[in-house]
Structures are given as structure tokens and as C-alpha cells.
Amino acid sequence: MADISATGAHSTVRQPSSLALSFAYAMRELRGGLRGFAIFLACIALGVASIAGVNALAQSMAGGLANEGRTILGGDVQLELIQREVTPEERAFLNAQGAEMMTIADLRGMARTADEQSQTIVEIKAVDDLYPMVSELIYVDGDGIKSAAVHLALQEDDGTFGLLAEGTLAARLGVEIGETIRLGEHAFQLRGIIEREPDRLSSGFGFGPRAMISADGLVASELVQPGSLVEWEYTLAFAEPLDQAGLDAFEASANDAHPDAGWRIRDRTEASPRLTGAINQFAQFLTLVGLTALVVGGVGVANAVRAFVEAKRKVIATFKSLGAAGPFVFRVQFFQVMAIAVFGIVIGLVVGALVPWAVQLLFGDFLPVPLDTRLYPDALGLAALYGVLVALAFALWPLGTVRDVPATALFRDIGGNSRRFPRWIYLVGAAAAMIGLGVVAFLVSDSRFIAAIYLAAAGASFVILRLVGWAVMAIAKRSPRPKSTAAKLALDNIHRPGALTPSVILSLGLGLTLLVALALIDANLRRQLTDSIPDVAPSFFFLDIQNSQIDGFKDLIAEEAPTATLESVPMLRGRLISLQGIPAGEFEAPPEAAWVLQGDRGITYEAEAPEGTELTEGEWWPADYAGEPLVSFIDEEGKQLGLELGDLLTVNVLGREITARIANFRAVEWQSLEINFAMVFSPNALAGAPHAHLATVTYESEADDATELALLRTVTAAFPGITSVRISDALDEVNALVEDLALAVRGAASVTLIASTLVLAGALAAGHRHRLYDAVILKTLGATRGRILGAFLLEYALLGLAAAIFGLAAGSFAAFAVLEYVMTAGFTFLPSVAFGAVGIALLLTVGLGLIGTWQILGQKPAPVLRNL
Structure with a gap:
């Protein structure tokens, strides 16, 4: 060991502080294996794998959508109109683009059996002879043969369309191929069961199954x-697919020619915007959950x-006894810890990178599109960065404490150095890593608002949980001494030097907070869909x-429902074009209100x-009003x-732009399921516009x-x-979607709970030696196994109770906060959940504590006493 002496005679070998020498000693120390670092590796690998896997899966799904964009859209560009077909001038413009163009009509209707005894709502898709232009629709006919001859299946035969x-x-409906299904005023023959509809994703969510007919059948x-x-959808497929510049140029020319x-114009790069948006939002949520786990x-x-x-105290003591400087001792331990952290990160990256392949292999048949399975360096790089920052943030503090502890204290104090604070430079380094973690999470988030809330909540939880841990220790120290020996031992274990209290409460408290929060969010959303429906709610929408x-x-x-109440209003569809003179596409809307600007709205x-209207600001117009168009928002x-x-706001209705002035604002309770609209216009604004009733x-x-x-x-x-x-059928459909979403959320939350369990197990493992000494000494002094077990279990129960109270309140x-201010869905505390x-x-706490304690109680006293 002469080569690490701080006072050796030969200057050529006095290099105890060099990075190369400290790194060499660190690697030499690691030759003994990674014993004791299983929890360390598992915690790092689990968090990194969850972040890498979620982001890689999201990007592979987005890549799959991009690869299949032309197929999903049915062509290169699609123009959508509500309640009207293109005019002759608009059709002439589209025909002049040098592309094939197919026409599709999407609507809802009621499908019935021939005897009118069974009926169900369906999503009707009426297609022309060009459908599908760029892929194949596969159906199974009455003979069980797969076919792609859509035109033949839908054509008229003996006066009946297919x-x-x-x-x-x-x-x-209980019908088989060859039997009759009625739509509107015509009886259609069911000629096949759709097995694969290439452009199904572009249609978005529907309340009923698909029924496909021909354009002539629709008439x-x-x-x-x-x-x-x-x-009405008009889809163009160019002989040579346009690049992005060409697609943008087409959209600009279409809007310039017919402003x-x-x-609404979509191209193949945004074939399923709702699904793409859902994937991105869910990936962001799962990334935050994965970051929580990390x-x-x-x-x-x-x-x-x-x-x-603690385990290396003899090695550290030997180093310091031979004159090794504090920085050298720190670097040796630091390099070892970071090498193990890098190993854990690599494990996590490998697992995360394989997630898209695993999902494609196991669930490929259930996915809407094939995943683009390949390596995603940015997803893996982000996860690796998170892993490194977390390792630095949480390792620098305990590592920094070894620098200034004298060798004599290391030899004499079996409690180790856990009570000592490191120098300020290590505290600054740990704080910088934690701040860097927050900055990265904020910058890479699509929703900075949500990220900021998460970071603030996480930071506050850490601080409060530390305070809770110290408060529990202080209460245990100052509480009256109980008569029970087990209770005395439990209280002493909670507040003694090197106690598990801060670590257990921190790890379990964070996991519980997430568990309670997700459980309450899930339960409240379900309640919003069912229990919160008014006692008197509509049974039907027509x-x-x-x-x-x-x-x-x-x-x-x-006549048929004399005791029922009927309400009806005229209804049209319109799209917001501009607000306050700002185009809707350029208007900066907060996430909770962005839906008003997206797509078409009922007006x-x-x-x-209307009866029951609550105006919050402004006045309603007179019944005979005939001035400039007004709107209630x-x-x-x-x-x-x-x-x-x-x-002023401008709405496009049936190809006509209507500009109206906001006359009043009114409160709307969407949960009432009554007829409500985002915008109600004065009658003169829509005079002469063809419409139906709701x-x-x-x-x-x-x-x-x-x-x-x-x-x-x-x-x-x-x-x-x-x-x-x-209404009951519609709620069943929505409940099914919520159930699928809740299942995914629970799966993601389980990652954090597993991490909490690992941390708790690690905390118990870290205190194993102290527990062992306590148990052996108590047994030597005559304590029974039952009394020792009772003391330890009471300690774990009290710690679990403290963490549970915090988790209950914080969760x-x-x-x-999430339900009220992010989802605007309302919150009710549900005690059972x-x-x-x-x-x-x-x-969890008592169970893990019982496992660890049972192993300790089985140790023989003699070997332990000899090594004291």
C-alpha cells in the first residue's frame, strides 16, 4: 500500500489523488462482485427500463402510424366537409389536381332486422367504386372465403344492395350472411363480415359497429x-406520392382557391390525429410515472x-490509516458506485429497447397498426440521462460523508457515518443533479404546465416526507415510556441513530401517494360516468x-311515452374559424379548453x-332580435x-362563414346529460340554413x-x-374505454409500487446488521423470540401507519388537483378507495418486516458475538 501513502519517500509513486489511480483501485475493489447491490441495480434498472420502454413504444407506435399513414387515410390527402358535399367549382378544382379521388360519406344510423324486432346504432360508411384506392379491405363471405372484392359485394343485385x-x-342483430339488414328505407343483404378495414383508424371513436354500403345504396x-x-370525405391519391412540401403546397392552394x-384538410402524416395525440399524451403521463419510479x-x-x-468501513479505515487523502477515498468509492449505476442503466436500456419488439410479438394481433420496431436513440438517451442524474443526486450525499470521518471513528463506531453531513461541495453536487433532473423533465415535456405541477408536487413530497420522518423520530424520542418491553424497543428503534425511519417513510410515502392518487382518479372518473348521472336523466338522444x-x-x-318529457332543439354543425380575429389554428388555448377549437361542434x-339557463355575464337577446348575429358562449x-x-368569433356552417358577437356567457353542466351546446346563436344568424333537430x-x-x-x-x-x-348503451361503450385506460394506468402505477417495495426492502436490508446485533444481545439477555418479534413488528406497523397517513393526505x-384543475371533472373523496x-x-411494511425479522431470529448468537 506504499504507493498510496501521502508522505512516501519516492515522489514518482505518490499519486494517491490521481483519477487514474483511484479508478484503478475502484475497479480492483469491484472484482469481489456486486454483493449487496441487488436493490441498487433493481431500482436503477426498473426506472430506466420503464422510461426507455414507454418512450420507445410510443415512438414505435407513432412510427407505425407514419408508415401506414397512406393506408390509414386511404390516400395522400383528405378533405372533410360536414353536412354538405363539394360544390361543382370545388369538385372541378379537386379533379384538376391530377390524382384519383374517391368519395366517402360517414354518418350514424339505425340498423334493424327484417322483422323490426331488433335494432342497434351503427356507423355507416358509404363508399364509391374507387374504394379502397391504396390498400385492401378484407371480408369473409358466406362460404367462409376471404375476399377483397368490395365493389362486387356492395353492388345492387335483383333490386337489393349489398x-x-x-x-x-x-x-x-342475430343475423347471418345472406340475411337482411334494414338501413333507413332500404333492405340490404349482408354479404360479408369485415375482417380488415384499412382506413378504420382515420374515423376515430364510434358508438356502434361498422356497416358499409355503396354510394348508390346510401341514396x-x-x-x-x-x-x-x-x-363527406374526398380522398386524393397521387400517382407519385407527394413529399411534405408538396402536401403543404396542396393545402395552401386549396384554401386559397376556396377560402x-x-x-378540414389532412394528409397522410396526420392520418389519425386523435390516436397520435392520445399516444403522445399517454406516453408523457407514463414517462412521469416512470420518472416517479426512478x-x-x-x-x-x-x-x-x-x-x-458501512460495509467498506474497514477498507476506508485502512486507506485513511495509511495516509490516503479524503478526496482519494471519496473517488474510489464514487467510481465503484457509478460503475454499478452504469451497469444498472445498461440493463434498463436493454430491457426498454426490447419493449417494442416484445409488444409486437405478444400483442401484435391486437394492435391497430404494426409497430415500427427499431432502436430509438433519443428515447434511450433520455432514459440514460435520467438514470445518471438520479444516481448522482442520491449517491453523492452518503458518499460525501466518508471524506472527513477519521479512521478511529470508522473502526470504533458500528453506527457508521450516517449521522454526518458531507461538505457543501457534495451537497451542491447532489442539489445540482436533482435540479438538472427537474429541468430535463420540464424541457422534454409536451405539456409544460403538467410537468411543472408534477415537479412541484414531487419536490414538496420529498421535503414533507423528510419532515414527517424527523417528526416521527422526535415524537418517538419524547413520548412517555410505555410499560411494555416490546413497545419500548419499538420506540427506541424508531428514533435511535441510524434508524430506518426516514428511508422507510420516504420510500413508502411516495409510493402510497401515487397509489392513492391514481386509485381516487380512477374511481372518480368512473363515478362521473355512472353515479354522478342525475336521478332524472334522459334515456334517449334522437x-x-x-x-x-x-x-x-x-x-x-x-302516445308511446305519455309520462316522459320531450325536449327538442334545431341542430347544425359548425367549425370555429377564428376568435378575436385570430385564426383558430393559431389561437393559444389552454389544454382544458382546446377542445372547443378542434373539429366540428354542434350548434x-x-x-x-332556454328554461333553466343560468347567465353568468351579459343579457339574452330579444325574441324578435334582427340586428348583427349574436352568440351565447x-x-x-x-x-x-x-x-x-x-x-367576435367566426364559424363556418355549410360552407358559409358567420361572424357573431358574444352577447353573454352561460353556465353549462355537461354531467346533466341535458341538451347543451358550446355556442347558441340568435335565430337571424342561421336564417335559411337547412338543419335537422336533436x-x-x-x-x-x-x-x-x-x-x-x-x-x-x-x-x-x-x-x-x-x-x-x-344513454345506457353509450355509457357502456365509454366505460369499456375507461376500463382499458384504467388497466394501463394501473400497470404503469405498479412500476412505482414495485420500486417502493424494492426501496423498502433495501432499507430493511441496510438495517439488517443492526437488527441482528439487537436480536442476539436481547436473546442473550433472556428475551424470548416472541417478544423480539413483537417489538420489530410494532415498529414496522408504526412506520407504515405514519407513511399511510401522509400517502392518504398527499394522494x-x-x-x-388533477381532477379539478387538469381534467375539470370534479373530485369526491372516496374513503373505501x-x-x-x-x-x-x-x-406491505409489516409483511416485509416480518420476513426480514424471521431470518434474523434464526441466527445463532455465538458467531455474531465473537465478531462484535
Whole structure:
């Protein structure tokens, strides 16, 4: 060891502070293996793998969508119009682009059996002879043969048009291939079950299964009437696919040539914008969850490093006894710890990189598009950066304490150096790494607002949990001495030097906070969909009621449901073009109000304020108003958008731009399920515009299924063109989506809970030697195994209770903040959900403590006493 002496005679070998020498000694120390670092490796690898895997999977899904963009869209460019077809001038412009163009009409309708006894809502897709232009639709015919001959399947044969349907539709109606399904005024023959619809993703979420017919079949059904809610799609496929510059040039020329068309233009790079947005948002959420797991794992890193320093005290003492300087001792231990951290990061990166391949292999048949399975360096680089920063942030503090501890203290003090604070430079380094972690998380987030909330909450949780840990120790130290020996031992263990209290409460508290928050968010969202529905809510929504049908429809409802309340309003579709003179696409809207500017919105007009309308600002227009167009806007989203009374907004309705002035704001309770609109116009604003009506039917008392289904059959038979949406069926569809989302959220949250469990196990492992000494000495003095076990279990139960109380409070507050201010969904504290998480915490702590304690109690006293 002469070569590390600080006072050796030969200057050529006096290099105890050199990086190369300290690194060499660190690597030499690692030859003994990684014993004691299992928790360290697991914490780092788990967090890095979750972040790398989530981001790689999101990018592979986005890549898959981009690769299949032309197939999903059905071509290179698509122009969408609501409630109207293109004009001759617009069609001439599109035909002059030198591309094939197919036309599709999307609408909702009611499919019925031939005997009118069964019916269900369907998403109807009427296609022309060019469909599909760039891929194949595969269906199975009556002989069980797969085919792609869409035109032949849909054509008219002996006066009957064909229909292709998803298997769900056939199952709901109980029909087989070759039998009849009625749409509108025509009976279609079911000629095949759709197995693969290439452009299904571009249609977004629907409330019913697909029914595909021909354009001529749509005419025969008489479903399209003036004002019907039909989306017309015109898709162009160029012989030589345009690059992005060409696609942008086409969109600009289309808008310049027909500025008032009101069409929405998409190209193959945004074939499924809703799905792409959902993937990005969910990936961001899961990344934050993964970062939480990594940060929670950082506590495990700190525990492991403390245990490492404690185990190396003889080595450190030997170094310092031979004159090694403090910086040299620090660097030797630092290089070892970071080498192990890098090993854990590499493991996490390998696992994360393989996630897209694993998902494609295991779930490829269930995915909407094939994943673009390849390495994503940016996703892996981000995860590696997070891993390095977490390792530095949590390792520098315990490593820094070894520098200034004298060799004599290292030999004599079996408590180690856990009570000592490192020099300021190590504290600054740890703080800089933690700040860097927050800065990276903030900068890479798509939603800086959400990221800022997360970082603030995480930082506050760490500080508060540290304070809770110290408070528990202080209370245990100052509390009256109980008569029970087990209770005395438990309290002493909680506050003694080197106690597990801060680590256990920090790790378990963070995991519990996330568990309680996610559980309450999940339960509240479900409650919003079911329990929060008013006692008296509509049973049905009826759409596409024509002006010529509205009186007959009202008479039918009065006859068939005399105790029910019928409400109806005129309804059109419109798209916001500009607000305050700013184009909608350029308007900076907060996330919670952005939906108002996206896509088409249902709009209506009213001469007088509807019954129950609550104006929050402004006045309603007179019944005979005939001045400039006015509009009533929803209050909450209006304020979020920065709108004020007198501001102008422009809406495109049926290719006509209407500019109206905001006359008032009104409160809207969407949860009531009553007829509500974001915008209600004065009647003169929409004078002469063709429209249909929207109606609701509400029973005075809850109607049973038989009553509702009987009304549904009667209305559908009398008015085949009216679309009936049964609220209970719609909620079932939404609940199914929420269940899938909740399953993914629970899976992501489990990563953090696993990290918390690992950290807790690491904390218990770090205190194993102290527990062993305690148990042996107590057994030697005559303590029974049961008394020692009771003392340890009481200690773990008290720590678990303290962490559970914090997790309950912090998790509830986090759920409240997310639901109220991010999702604007409302919050209700649900004791059964929250206290269920508390029970899990106590079982977790006591269970792990029991496992560790049982192993300790089995040790023979003699070998331990000889080594004291």
C-alpha cells in the first residue's frame, strides 16, 4: 500500500489523488462482485427500463402510424366537409389536381332486422367504386372465403344492395350472411363480415359497429336529408406520392382557391390525429410515472450506498490509516458506485429497447397498426440521462460523508457515518443533479404546465416526507415510556441513530401517494360516468329529425311515452374559424379548453333563453332580435380562452362563414346529460340554413329495459332515418374505454409500487446488521423470540401507519388537483378507495418486516458475538 501513502519517500509513486489511480483501485475493489447491490441495480434498472420502454413504444407506435399513414387515410390527402358535399367549382378544382379521388360519406344510423324486432346504432360508411384506392379491405363471405372484392359485394343485385358489416353488428342483430339488414328505407343483404378495414383508424371513436354500403345504396336508404349529420370525405391519391412540401403546397392552394369552403384538410402524416395525440399524451403521463419510479428508486440508491459505505468501513479505515487523502477515498468509492449505476442503466436500456419488439410479438394481433420496431436513440438517451442524474443526486450525499470521518471513528463506531453531513461541495453536487433532473423533465415535456405541477408536487413530497420522518423520530424520542418491553424497543428503534425511519417513510410515502392518487382518479372518473348521472336523466338522444318529421315524432312520443318529457332543439354543425380575429389554428388555448377549437361542434339557435339557463355575464337577446348575429358562449371555457363580452368569433356552417358577437356567457353542466351546446346563436344568424333537430326523452321515473327497448323499436320502425342513442348503451361503450385506460394506468402505477417495495426492502436490508446485533444481545439477555418479534413488528406497523397517513393526505390532494384543475371533472373523496390503499401499505411494511425479522431470529448468537 506504499504507493498510496501521502508522505512516501519516492515522489514518482505518490499519486494517491490521481483519477487514474483511484479508478484503478475502484475497479480492483469491484472484482469481489456486486454483493449487496441487488436493490441498487433493481431500482436503477426498473426506472430506466420503464422510461426507455414507454418512450420507445410510443415512438414505435407513432412510427407505425407514419408508415401506414397512406393506408390509414386511404390516400395522400383528405378533405372533410360536414353536412354538405363539394360544390361543382370545388369538385372541378379537386379533379384538376391530377390524382384519383374517391368519395366517402360517414354518418350514424339505425340498423334493424327484417322483422323490426331488433335494432342497434351503427356507423355507416358509404363508399364509391374507387374504394379502397391504396390498400385492401378484407371480408369473409358466406362460404367462409376471404375476399377483397368490395365493389362486387356492395353492388345492387335483383333490386337489393349489398352490405358489409363488422362481426359485432351481426351478433347484436342475430343475423347471418345472406340475411337482411334494414338501413333507413332500404333492405340490404349482408354479404360479408369485415375482417380488415384499412382506413378504420382515420374515423376515430364510434358508438356502434361498422356497416358499409355503396354510394348508390346510401341514396336508396334515403338517410341523407337536408341538415343530416353527414361527414363527406374526398380522398386524393397521387400517382407519385407527394413529399411534405408538396402536401403543404396542396393545402395552401386549396384554401386559397376556396377560402370559404370550411373543409378540414389532412394528409397522410396526420392520418389519425386523435390516436397520435392520445399516444403522445399517454406516453408523457407514463414517462412521469416512470420518472416517479426512478426517483423513488433513488431512495433505494441512497440506502444501498449507505450500506455500501458501512460495509467498506474497514477498507476506508485502512486507506485513511495509511495516509490516503479524503478526496482519494471519496473517488474510489464514487467510481465503484457509478460503475454499478452504469451497469444498472445498461440493463434498463436493454430491457426498454426490447419493449417494442416484445409488444409486437405478444400483442401484435391486437394492435391497430404494426409497430415500427427499431432502436430509438433519443428515447434511450433520455432514459440514460435520467438514470445518471438520479444516481448522482442520491449517491453523492452518503458518499460525501466518508471524506472527513477519521479512521478511529470508522473502526470504533458500528453506527457508521450516517449521522454526518458531507461538505457543501457534495451537497451542491447532489442539489445540482436533482435540479438538472427537474429541468430535463420540464424541457422534454409536451405539456409544460403538467410537468411543472408534477415537479412541484414531487419536490414538496420529498421535503414533507423528510419532515414527517424527523417528526416521527422526535415524537418517538419524547413520548412517555410505555410499560411494555416490546413497545419500548419499538420506540427506541424508531428514533435511535441510524434508524430506518426516514428511508422507510420516504420510500413508502411516495409510493402510497401515487397509489392513492391514481386509485381516487380512477374511481372518480368512473363515478362521473355512472353515479354522478342525475336521478332524472334522459334515456334517449334522437338525432337527424327532419323538419317534416318533428311534429309526427312528438305525437309518437306523446302516445308511446305519455309520462316522459320531450325536449327538442334545431341542430347544425359548425367549425370555429377564428376568435378575436385570430385564426383558430393559431389561437393559444389552454389544454382544458382546446377542445372547443378542434373539429366540428354542434350548434343551435334560440330566440329566448332556454328554461333553466343560468347567465353568468351579459343579457339574452330579444325574441324578435334582427340586428348583427349574436352568440351565447359557455362560461368556463370562454374565460379560459380569454373571451369577453363583445368579442367576435367566426364559424363556418355549410360552407358559409358567420361572424357573431358574444352577447353573454352561460353556465353549462355537461354531467346533466341535458341538451347543451358550446355556442347558441340568435335565430337571424342561421336564417335559411337547412338543419335537422336533436331531441331527448326523459322518463319521470327510471324506466326498465323493456320499456326503453319497446320505445326504441317503435321510433325506429316509424322513422327509419332517425338515429336513436340509448344513454345506457353509450355509457357502456365509454366505460369499456375507461376500463382499458384504467388497466394501463394501473400497470404503469405498479412500476412505482414495485420500486417502493424494492426501496423498502433495501432499507430493511441496510438495517439488517443492526437488527441482528439487537436480536442476539436481547436473546442473550433472556428475551424470548416472541417478544423480539413483537417489538420489530410494532415498529414496522408504526412506520407504515405514519407513511399511510401522509400517502392518504398527499394522494387525495394530488387527485383533487388533477381532477379539478387538469381534467375539470370534479373530485369526491372516496374513503373505501383511499383506506384500501392504506391497508395495502400496512400489510406491505409489516409483511416485509416480518420476513426480514424471521431470518434474523434464526441466527445463532455465538458467531455474531465473537465478531462484535
